[in-house]
Amino acid sequence: MTPSIPWWKRAVVYQIYPRSFYDSNGDGIGDLNGIIEKIDYIHSLGVDALWLNPIFRSPYDDGGYDISDYMAIHEEFGTMEDFDRLLAAVHSRGLKLIIDVVLNHSSDEHAWFIESRKSKDNPYRDYYFWRKGHGTQPPNNWPSFFGGSAWQYDNATGEYYLHLFSKKQPDLNWEHPPLRAALAAMMEFWLAKGVDGLRLDVISAISKQTNFPNTDTTDFNETIRKYYANGPRLKEFISEMRHRVWDKYNCMTVGEGPGITPANAPDYLDQNHGLNMIFHFGHMFMDQGPGGRFDPIPWTLQDFKQVFVTWNEALKQNGWGSVFLGNHDFARMVSRWGNDREHWRASATLLLTLMLTQRGTPFVYAGDEIGMKNLTLGAIEESKDIETLNGWREARARGVAEADFLKVANYSGRDNARSPFQWSAQPHAGFTTGQPWMGVNPNYPKLNAAQQEADTESVLQYFRKLIRFRKAYPVLADGEYLPFTHEKEQIFAYVRQAPEEKLLVVMNFSNQPLTLEASWLPATAVWLFGNESAPQQSTWQPWQVGIYKL
Ligand code: TEU
Ligand code: CA
Secondary structure (H helix, E strand, O other), X not given: OOOOOOHHHHOOEEEEOHHHOOOOOOOOOOOHHHHHHOHHHHHHHOOOEEEEOOOEEOOOOOOOOOOOEEEEEOHHHOOHHHHHHHHHHHHHOOOEEEEEEEOOEOOOOOHHXXXXXXXXXXXXXXXXXXXXXXXXXXXXXXXXXXXXXXXXXXXXXXXXXXXXXXXXXXXXXXXXHHHHHHHHHHHHHHHHOOOOEEEEEOHHHOOOOOOOOOOOOOOHHHHHHHHHOOOOXXXXXXXXXXXXXXXXXXXXEEEEOOOOOOOOHHHHOOOOOOOOEEEOOOOOOOOEEOOEEEEEOOOOHHHHHHHHHHHHHHHOOOOOEEEOOOOOOOOOHHHHOOOOOOOHHHHXXXXXXXXXXXXXXXXXXXXXXXXXXXXXXXXHHHOOOHHHHHHHHHHHHOOOOHHHHHHHHHHHOHHHHOOOOOOXXXXXXXXXXXXXXXXXXXXXXXXXXXXXXXXXXXHHHHHHHHHHXXXXXXXXXXXXXXEOOOOOOOEEEEEEEEOOEEXXXXXXXXXXXXXXXXXXXXXXOEXXXXXOXXXXXXXXXXXXXXXXXX
16 A cells, blocks of 8 residues: 555444444343454454444443543443453454544543532533523523433532433533543543544534524524534644644544534545544435434435535545445444345445445444344334434324334334344344343344355355455545436446546446446446446346446
8 A cells, every 4th residue: 555545545444333243241242352252254354444332431321422431441341451452353453443432422420520510619510511591491492412402400509511412421511621631631541552543423513602502493403513513613622632642643533523514524624633534424314304313304316326426526625534324323224225125135235335436434334244134123112222212202292103203213213223233043143142232133044144154145245345346446445536427317326536547336226127228338338346247238237236447
């Protein structure tokens, strides 16, 4: 690899939700030793780096994103020694490790918050945002991501504290220099151990409009954009951490950026003062109505394609994006964007190909390499996610029937992607010898990694071939991205080009076969790769993808 290109620009990253990946000690909960036991499987995929969702001590109110001790491993996941062994196992295979740090909020059980709430003059008071209410009303009308107000009244001092997420996730006050110093020290602790990168949770929200104006819209994603994200000191804070910590360790940073727009994204990606890349949510919020996740609206392939065109345009000069179609916060990609019934294999392999041929660093969510599907909750009680459980409480109060809410939760809820990894047809899909912490998808006897290891045409085997293909054609990582001008409604096609190489990616992103005029393809097109054999007589099968050399 030419030294001028940083590792993270060519890497394929594999995201693991530790709780659901593999349980090594039979308590029904995935753990770090489980990841170590599966490290050769991970390595066999051909990925270059792992991203672990939070592994720190947590009451687990929000899937580990409520951290009560940033310098300790969550007991259910193991010990610091286990972490050190995991890091060594990752590095010994030439892989990189990215950990998930939550800088926008802590748990309300963190020592800082326990102190902060004790009194108004406590030294830790300003680690968080405390404000007086207006009579019995909170300081303003901001809604929480997880329902209700973003302010919680605290009896001890008669003030409210801010929590954009759950009330057990008080927002950290980045205006306060001692807090920034504490977060810098925490990141340095992990980077000094040899961690290669940081995924920065909700980084777009760390700078607040400290006068806390009311939101003037009932559209939740607009409230995020206008009031929670893109605060006045955001670039300053990112730059401070870049120079204070990240550059000292040549640390890769990927910022999760709800509310970041194509217009302002380059602001956060300055080569010398910014993040290396961001997760944007243009496509991920596309089917969310004004009410957010549980207010779904239809999406169209045109909208979907446009998101990629818009973001490639926004980042083509001075920026770098991540490419993802699913993670622990969204429905399984084959169920959401593909067709997990009649065209399950074809659409799962097409979506993986989309991710690995777009410009940007692909983040593949564990389970998507075998085409895992949405988990269907039979009842709300089966949900393990605060966002769904709170969402149901709010919906019920509005008179929504459980069956109707369940339908929506089964379409867009986060439980879909948090069911245990399906390793084999063994009980509980080989995830645990105990009782799994969460329901295993009942389709595991037929949909599992072991079965796909034995099937040369499986999604898993295709994924391995696809990664090898991507590494053979660096233009897929670094090349320019150009929409293909002869696109048709159901076709998603684009060109990836570099001075010495030009590839055309063509996807029939639909359930219908499509016959194209013979002249549709450039005369120079030579078939290289695809999820089916090359189209005969220009007839593309449903969900068929092909890559041509031009
Ligand atoms: O998610 C923040 C975010 O981008 C939300 O829009 C996200 O989609 C979330 O599911 C709420 O709808 C990050 C984490 O990925 C998420 O798991 C956490 O719950 C959240 O931050 C708070 O830490
Ligand atoms: Ca365990």
